[in-house]
Amino acid sequence: MITISEVSKWYGTFQALKRCSTEVAKGEVVVVCGPSGSGKSTLIKCVDGLEPFEQGRIIVDGVSVGDPRTRLPRLRARIGMVFQHFELFPHLTVIRNLTLAQIKVLGRAKEEAIAKGMRLLDRVDLGDHAHKYPGELSGGQQQRVAIARALAMDPIAMLFDEPTSALDPEMINEVLDVMVALAKDGMTMMVVTHEMGFARQVAHRVLFMDKGEIVEDAPTAAFFDRPHSERARAFLSKILQH
Amino acid sequence: MFGRFDFDVIARSLPYLFYDGMTFTLTLTALATMGGIALGTLLAMMRLSRSVPLSVLAATYVNLMRAVPLVLMIFWFYFLMPYIGQWVVGAAQPVRVGAFASSVVTFMLFEAAYFSEIMRAGIQSIPRGQVAAALALGMNYPTAMAYIVLPQAFRNMIPVLLTQTIILFQDTSLVYVLSITDFLGAASKVAQRDGRLVEMYLFAALVYFIVSLAASQGVRVIERRTAIVR
Numbered sequence: 001m002i003t004i005s006e007v008s009k010w011y012g013t014f015q016a017l018k019r020c021s022t023e024v025a026k027g028e029v030v031v032v033c034g035p036s037g038s039g040k041s042t043l044i045k046c047v048d049g050l051e052p053f054e055q056g057r058i059i060v061d062g063v064s065v066g067d068p069r070t071r072l073p074r075l076r077a078r079i080g081m082v083f084q085h086f087e088l089f090p091h092l093t094v095i096r097n098l099t100l101a102q103i104k105v106l107g108r109a110k111e112e113a114i115a116k117g118m119r120l121l122d123r124v125d126l127g128d129h130a131h132k133y134p135g136e137l138s139g140g141q142q143q144r145v146a147i148a149r150a151l152a153m154d155p156i157a158m159l160f161d162e163p164t165s166a167l168d169p170e171m172i173n174e175v176l177d178v179m180v181a182l183a184k185d186g187m188t189m190m191v192v193t194h195e196m197g198f199a200r201q202v203a204h205r206v207l208f209m210d211k212g213e214i215v216e217d218a219p220t221a222a223f224f225d226r227p228h229s230e231r232a233r234a235f236l237s238k239i240l241q242h
Numbered sequence: 243m244f245g246r247f248d249f250d251v252i253a254r255s256l257p258y259l260f261y262d263g264m265t266f267t268l269t270l271t272a273l274a275t276m277g278g279i280a281l282g283t284l285l286a287m288m289r290l291s292r293s294v295p296l297s298v299l300a301a302t303y304v305n306l307m308r309a310v311p312l313v314l315m316i317f318w319f320y321f322l323m324p325y326i327g328q329w330v331v332g333a334a335q336p337v338r339v340g341a342f343a344s345s346v347v348t349f350m351l352f353e354a355a356y357f358s359e360i361m362r363a364g365i366q367s368i369p370r371g372q373v374a375a376a377l378a379l380g381m382n383y384p385t386a387m388a389y390i391v392l393p394q395a396f397r398n399m400i401p402v403l404l405t406q407t408i409i410l411f412q413d414t415s416l417v418y419v420l421s422i423t424d425f426l427g428a429a430s431k432v433a434q435r436d437g438r439l440v441e442m443y444l445f446a447a448l449v450y451f452i453v454s455l456a457a458s459q460g461v462r463v464i465e466r467r468t469a470i471v472r
Contacts, residue, residue: 050374077380087375091394100389101379153379 001026001157001188002047007056009042009212016042017053018212024157029189031199031220034209035235040192041084043209044159047190048081061156077105080150080158084165086142088134094121094145095130098152106153113152120148124178140171144178157188164195196239200224208232248438252445255432263428264449270345270424271411277350278410279403282357283392289362300358307355313416319348320420345417353410360402364395401465408457412450425449 002024009017017039024030032040045051047058049065049072058065063075088097098117102108108116121127124144126137134142143163150158160179164172176198183189183202193199199206199220206223208216208231216223216232227233252259288300307315323344327337368391376386396403415426423431426446433442 048378050378073377073380073382076378079378081375081378083371083375083378085369085371087369087371089372089375089390089394091397101376101381104385104389105380149379 001028001061002190003057003059004043004047005057005059007043007046007053007058009039009046009051009053009055016212017046019056020209020212020214021056022207022214022217024188024190026188027186028204029183029187029191029202030205030207031203032190032192032207032209033194033196033199033235033239034207034215038209039212040209041161044081044161044190044192048076048079048159050076050081073105077101077153078156080147080153080155082143082146082150082158082160082163084162086134086139086146086166088142088146088149090134093131093133094126094137097134097145098149101149102152117148117152120151121145123151124148138171139167140174143167143171143175147175147178147182151182157190158182160189160191160193162192162194164193194239196224196236208235210235247441248436249441251432251436251438251441255428255442258432259425259428262423263425266342266423267411267414267425270342270349270414270417271407273346274349274353274410274414275407277346278353278357279361281350281354282359283361285354285358286361286365287387289358290365304355304358307352312352312413313419315352316345316348316416316419319351320344323347341417341420341422345414345420345422349410349414353406356406357403360399360406361395363402364399365391367398368394397468400468401461404461404464405458408454408461411457412454415450 004023005021007017007020008015020039020043022030032043034040042051046053047060047065049070053066056066060075060079063070065072065075088094089100092100095114095117098120099110099113102113102116103110118127118130121130124147126141126144126148129137129141129145134145137145147158147163163179164175167175172195176195179189179191179198180202191198191203203220206216206218206220207214208223208227208229210231215229216227218227223232224236227236285300285304288296289304291297320339320341323339324336327333327339328335331337372390372394373386376390377383381389414424417424418427418430421427429442429446433439
């Protein structure tokens with residue numbers, strides 16, 4: 001579904017990604033972890049074509065992301081993206097947030113888009129909040145709306161960029177529950193997160209990144225039990241201390 | 243000391259002052275505001291675009307407009323427009339452009355420079371993540387601009403835009419130099435006809451003051467209502 005091969009990216013002279021290669025198969029859940037500044041977010045933003053990259057190839061469902069001939073809006077409409085800071089549209093109601101792209105991008109009829117939006121809001125348990133504005137919701141609720149908004153486009157894969165990092169601790173689980181349910185439904189997912197419990201529970205594979213490199217790419221159990229690089233061991237011991 | 247003044251002249255000329263004068267002033271203000279905001283938004287987007295020629299063109303326009311006194315612009319346009327029109331249409335004679343059309347165009351072009359700076363600040367105040375989110379949903383750049391960025395920018399900037407409109411309302415009195423009957427022009431004509439300069443100019447000042455004050459109080463109310471909860 002997603003093939004990343006030998007991708008390198010620079011910000012000026014700083015190399016943010018160094019020859020990154022990996023693959024995400026259909027229905028697979030891959031967690032990307034690593035210290036901050038290691039290039040995790042940059043990598044998944046490249047997959048969605050939100051960040052350009054200078055070298056290598058990323059193929060999503062047969063479409064080359066870096067090819068200048070690729071119509072990026074068309075590709076992005078098929079990939080769901082969830083951001084660290086939710087990025088709901090504050091001037092639109094929750095339901096308008098869910099229907100705008102369905103109508104303007106997919107060309108769905110308004111009634112159809114609203115019906116779809118309401119179904120998804122119910123699925124993330126926020127059916128009662130459809131006519132509120134994002135600012136009236138808690139962080140956890142906003143992130144669930146953001147997930148529903150991405151799902152409304154019927155994506156073939158979902159990308160999560162640290163979806164729980166900006167949340168208060170008591171709100172993290174309500175978002176993770178939605179993501180676990182999604183994973184169990186067979187959604188193809190690439191998740192940048194520090195939530196190792198989530199990784200253990202649903203990830204098929206874990207990527208560990210450091211300084212722009214994919215240092216480790218292993219099945220979940222193998223990653224947690226026998227990380228073979230020193231850097232991954234150090235990271236895990238820090239993050240799993242408590 | 244007011245015994246020698248004749249304030250009755252105001253009452254006698256009220257219909258002329260408001261029906262002819264104020265109508266013109268408000269029409270000019272409204273047209274110049276709408277045209278100015280539309281053109282100004284376009285200029286702001288050009289200025290912020292990645293295309294260097296577009297950006298330089300918009301910046302030059304804005305700086306040029308802001309460096310010239312408005313009265314001079316009004317004069318220039320009034321006397322030049324017929325010739326520009328002639329050149330554009332290719333007519334043998336200078337095209338007849340009325341004082342009204344000429345002043346509307348002048349104010350639109352002039353105010354666009356100021357409105358564009360306001361809209362530029364408004365667009366820049368929208369977090370980059372909003373554009374990223376819109377693009378991630380498959381919107382193209384114009385759609386993201388039209389439905390996500392500009393509505394928020396516009397809403398954030400409503401108080402400043404309205405304040406600029408109040409300034410514009412006062413500035414329209416400069417069309418006086420073209421002998422147009424705007425509110426001040428009407429007052430001035432009555433003043434000179436009846437030799438009642440003090441009364442008429444006092445009254446004109448009072449009306450501008452009241453309208454502007456009431457409008458800026460209105461802006462405060464609107465400011466509180468339109469704030470977007472984040």
